[in-house]
Amino acid sequence: QKEVEQNSGPLSVPEGAIASLNCTYSDRGSQSFFWYRQYSGKSPELIMSIYSNGDKEDGRFTAQLNKASQYVSLLIRDSQPSDSATYLCAVKGTYKYIFGTGTRLKVLA
């Protein structure tokens, strides 16, 4: 069983719509949760971090964490073609970071 699971996609949404990206994790001891955006051939870029249950908003992005369900999600409002990328979910336990394989998002103009 993968420790951090994401749907590989592609997830296609029209410009201006809400994109919803999901991630589940297996280690209940996980303490920190991150979303990264990665363009092809480039390095991952941090979008959001979340540490406690609930929602955290930053501009067009909202991260949601539910530790009981071991679930973290990312909502992108008013999606733009420039948001087309692979989104990586990362989970940190005591010392290690575990990444999901990423969800490819396509925003259609």
Add this chain to the structure above:
Amino acid sequence: EAQVTQNPRYLITVTGKKLTVTCSQNMNHEYMSWYRQDPGLGLRQIYYSMNVEVTDKGDVPEGYKVSRKEKRNFPLILESPSPNQTSLYFCASSFTSGGNEQFFGPGTRLTVL
């Protein structure tokens, strides 16, 4: 400018020829880490370091070595590279307390023939 740098950015080498990929950060981060990224497998942690002289294995450490003699530098050493180490490598760093968001270097694309 706060950044993580890696060198070289691209490297083609042959099986068995020792190589070192350097990583340096200027953010005074305690935690540094190396990842490899392969299609369909995502980012996998090779080694990490909690601070100077403190290193530990990640999920895929076989065939790699690291050292942390200075806080800012964390080189990755392949003593006898093999073709299955052909990959895209990223170095990352973060604080160990408070917000521990990792910041990534630009990546090193390694090809072992």
